[in-house]
Amino acid sequence: MGQIVNFGREMIRINSEKNRIEYSTNGGNSWHSRDSSPNAGKFYSLCVYGNELLACTSKGVYYSKNGGNNWHSRFIGSTAGEFEEITVQGNELLAQTSKGLYYSKNGGISWHRR
Template sequence: MGQMVAHQGELLRINPSKNCIEYSKNDGRSWHSRSSKSTIFEFQDLMENGSELLATTSRGVYYSKNKGASWHKR
């Protein structure tokens, strides 16, 4: 797992200073927030898993089916 993954034509990464998911559609030249800052958990790692993203967090494993816009406990 890592802090940046390729998923459905985008790069997604964890921004640790904002504790949010960011995306890039231009190979990382610019980044935009996809999820708001999480106050529930701290993102640690990301993994692409077919149609979903998996995130290891300070509160366990979460998944997203909408490119990291919302997260649900696995």
């Protein structure tokens, strides 16, 4: 599933066919490769959280502070199951996982079942 989010002056998307992050600076008329990091696994979902991009991947929750150029692990525990989708709801992050709905109040460092 591809997804697009606005991040600063760029549009950022998941190209699920190529499993990479792409960006556009012209409203989506053209797209450029940003990351295809095998370390993060398969990208499923993106959201903007403050000055970070967060991604649900096959290896957990990852974050980027530079528009998706580099990704770092935020949560890789298995207690919440496999992360499938992530979104911001007020001051919380919500994630749909293989074990149900989870929330985080600390930027995705820890997750609790809702």
